Amino acid sequence: MIEKKVPKLEIPDIEGTLRRLVAQVPPGRVTTYKALAEALGDPAAVRFVANWLSSHAHELPVHRVVHASGAVGKAEFAEPAEFAERLRREGVRVEGLKVKPLIRYFFADFKTDRPLERLRREQGEIARQVRLEPLPQDAKTVAGVDAAYLDSEAIGICVVCDREGGPLDYVEVRQEVQFPYIPTYLSYRELPLYLAAVQGAEEKGLSPDVILVDGNGILHPRRVGIATHLGVILDRPTVGVAKRLLCGEVNTEGMTIGEWRPVVLEGETVGAAMRTGRNRTIFISPGHRADLKTSVELVTSLLKEDPLPEPLRWAHALASESRAA
């Protein structure tokens, strides 16, 4: 029997892992937000760690997590003074709301499989498969995909538009959120939604020739933003359009509306910053089976009044509308 090749995406349980990591810190010892992020596999996750712990102080010994400076932390319903008191009761010396000396109580000997490390390796494999080439010039349809969130539920939208940006039809999917937002790992949060939504469009007989993604393509530290990841998995032309700069350098001083300038990362041009409104700049980058020149041309051709190209404007509007309903 022939099996249909289905895109594999194994999403690790980051919150569960973090919960188990915090539980490993013994009474009388402390760790840091950064050490926990490293135990997850990437210090870049430190903001997620701090935010998540802040809202889970009631069920975990979050008082044992302090700043790298030794300063005690805080949480949604706990002031630093309360955490300091809890630490003292466990025998930790705290002075002026700082653990002193931190090194005497510091714990980082975590048992962990560093899930983000595995994801980085996976991203490397995807990045190796990227093909940068001109977009098909005979594209008839261009889709836009975007997401919105409602508590623990995520909404994914795929709108298929004609070459002028007029919407033809769209598909909406809903899923439980499986992965938090961590910079450079956006794919693991939103790709499941987009895969389902695009597949839904496919099943309705709407097969987009190019997909615009709210996020980056190769404009990414490892050249594998969500547009690239989606494109490689589906082997379909994709272009990333972000509203803020993730990484790289570009001088946007004095740009006129419609003008674009290269975004350079480690000496390589990975995208374009384009001014699309009085005070709006978007960041365009090839996802897969696209190059910068034709990506900029395509986005330009789909720009109307909005700072975003029409398929993405529609996708965003539909996701917001569904969320509000």
Place this chain on the structure above:
DNA sequence: GCGACAG
């Protein structure tokens, strides 16, 4: 003073 990291 650095870094300032998509959604």
Place this chain on the structure above:
DNA sequence: ATCTTGTCGC
């Protein structure tokens, strides 16, 4: 992304 008062600009 979401929450969210007053504030800034057209």
